[in-house]
Amino acid sequence: MSICMIYYSFFLLISIISFLMSLNFMIIDYSLILEFEVLSINSCMILMTILLDWMSLLFMSFVLFISSMVIYYSEDYMGGDLNMNRFIMLVSMFVLSMMLLIISPNMISILLGWDGLGLVSYCLVIYYQNIKSYNAGMITALTNRIGDVALLMAIAWMVNYGSFNYYYYINYIIKDNLDIISILILIAALTKSAQIPFSSWLPAAMAAPTPVSSLVHSSTLVTAGVYLLIRFNIALNFKILLFLLFIGSMTMFMAGLGANFEFDLKKIIALSTLSQLGLMMSILALGNYDLALFHLLTHALFKALLFMCAGNMIHNLGNCQDIRFMGGLINLMPLTCSFFIISNMSLCGLPFLAGFYSKDLILEVVSMNYLNLFIYIIFFLSTGLTVAYTFRLIYYVIMGDFNNSSLNMISDSSIIMLQGMGGLIMFVIFGGSLLMWLMFPVPYFICLPLVMKLMALIVTLIGGLLGYEMSKFTLCYSLKSLKNLKMSLFFSSMWNMPYISTFGMNYYPLLMGDLIYKNIDQGWSEFLGAQNIYSNMKNSSLFLQVLYNNNLKIFLLLTVLWIIFMVILF
Structure with a gap:
């Protein structure tokens, strides 16, 4: 039995158990906090705390289920890899870090899971060991370090409460009007969930193998920030939520716009993830944390499948990721393309697929809120853009003529994948309906005029038509999006964010660190500090050694010198 099958069976079993426990906890409205004493020194105890409630168990079951499917899929996808076992171990470490983060009500164990995610994600992004992967890994690691530092500072501030278990003290955080912890948690969440201005690492992390992308950008790494904010939802005050709403909606808009100008298949799906994360953040900022969790879970299902389909296509096309080289794949890979279209339609919010239940409900709740016109327009515009880039992707990949090598072996031959x-x-088809029955025992009451009720459907249709129109080739095969080159470059480069974050967060801070290290740590502080003390003490001890070796001669010499000095003086 291969290592893939062992981990697949293990994760799937725990996923089923976790899901059944979640249902039980949901029905009887029950939470469980377990404390394990790790170490006790002089009545000072170090405890490992685990929080089990319906939310953590449900999320855990989803993560484990998707992980099991990804590991099963990896057996064939990574079949030619010499370090297959190492890859599976890394993926398992990744999943275990996420588990630690999900079940922790304790800031210290959250940091362990959080840093575990950051470290293992770096190892997975640089897995293919080329210059592009190294650069992508570095930008991923360094951007996430900002969030790690914010979390460390929040831990330091938690000392004021006498415990690191935020779960018990969340009401005190509100009463003290202590925004500092909330702000630090927000910064940590924004970096991990790649919101503006930390967005550029998420498409760069596509340098990882496709099974990793499937796992990372659906249910694990990028959703950690959203999950943390869901847990802290009552500690966030009005101003912080307003800021989060703006950031989330702008991220959603920026990613939706960028995906319409991108040609890398995996990057389009990564930008789509970024857009959906913006949607989750925005609805969380409006106070509907349960809707944010609902969309997080449905999104995990169809996005994991979307990446797996993309992986199968890339695998068959000899590692070609450019959608302009694809086309007509429905004739060659009918089953993969069927899965691809279904998960794409779910992403668009096509009625009665998984994405529809969460997305439509979110848009209707937004319509019912007392919000300004700007947020309302951005929400619906971003939804339209989602449909636009989806139809553009389908047009390029599935329809039209095949633009790759005429000598190929493209087929749905991989049974394991x-x-x-x-x-x-x-689950992509029925998951949304199933989750809705479970999570909302009391239905949402939506009261809207007919035009606003149909608005989600209208923008979906308009977006689809726009995406199809935008992606058309003209007779000379020059693209409509390249007619205005400067605008296209600006939008496709995520509003120049990769340049800003590369220089603003990586290059100049590292340069500054180098200067400080050379001039202060290894320079003046050495000269005036440790090295200065060392040389003074060394000279003194050498002088004393001379005294001790020639005590009588030196004593007489010093006495004579002393007498001469006194005579001269008086």
């Missing part, structure tokens, strides 16, 4: 994808397809 198809089984891995097949495990998710039923």
Whole structure:
């Protein structure tokens, strides 16, 4: 039995157990906090705390289920890899770090899981060991370090409460009007969930193998920030939520716009993830944390499947990721393309697929809120853009003429990959409906005029038409989006964010660190500090050694010198 099958069976079993426990806890409205004493020194105890409630168990079951399918899929996708076992171990460490983060009500163990995610994600992004991967890994690691530092500072501030278990003290945080912890948690969440201005690492992290992308950008790494804010939702005050709403909606808009100008298949799906994360953040900022969790779970299902389909296409096309070289794949890979279209339609919010239940409800709740016109327009515009880039992607990949090598072996021959994808397809179709029945025992009451009620459907249709129109080739095969080159470059480079974050967060801070290290740490502080003390003490001890070696001669000499000095003086 291969290592893939062992981990696949193990994760799937725990996922089913976790899901059944979640249902039980949900029905009886029950939470469980377990404390394990790790160490006790002089009545000072170090405890490991685990929080089990319906939310953590449900999220955990989803993460484990998707992980099991991804590991099963990896057996074939990474089949030619010499370090297959190492890859599976890294993915498992990644999943375990996420588990630690999900079940922790304790800031210290959250940091362990949080840093575990950051460290293992770096190892996975640089997995293919080329210059592009190293650069992507560095920007991922350094951007996430900002959030790690914010979390460390929040831990330091938690000392004021006498415990690191934020779960018990969340009401005190509100009563003290202590915004500093909330702000630090917000910064940590913004970096991990790649919101503006930390967005550029998420498309760069596509340098990782596709199974990793499937796992990272659906249910683990990028959702950690959203999950943390869901846990801290009552500690966030009005001003912080307003700021979060603006940041989330702008991220959603920026990513939706960028995906319409991108040609890398995996980057388009990564930008789509970024857009959906913006949507989760925005609805969380409006106070509907349960809706944010609902969309987080449905999004995890269809996004994991979307990446798996993309991976199968890339695998068959000899590692070609440019959508301009694809086309007509529905004839060559019918089953993969069917899965691809279904998960894409779910992403668009096509009625009665998984994404529809969460997305439509979010848009209707936004319509019912007392908000300004700017946020309302951005929300619906971003939804339209989502449909636009989805139809553009379908047009390039599935329709039209095949633009790759005429000598090929493209087919749906990989049974293992198809089984891995097949495990998710039923949940992509029925998952939203199932979750809605579970999570909302009391239905949401939506009261809207007919035009606003149909608004989500209208922008979906308009977005689809726009995306199809935008992606058309003209007769000379020059693209419509390249007619205005400067605008296209600006939008496709995520509003120049990769340049800003590369220089603003990586290059100049590292340069500054180098200067400080050379001039202060290894320079003046050495000269005036440790080295100065060392040389003074060394000279003194050498002088004393001379005294001790020639005590009588030196004593007489010093006496004579002393007498001469006194005579001269008086």
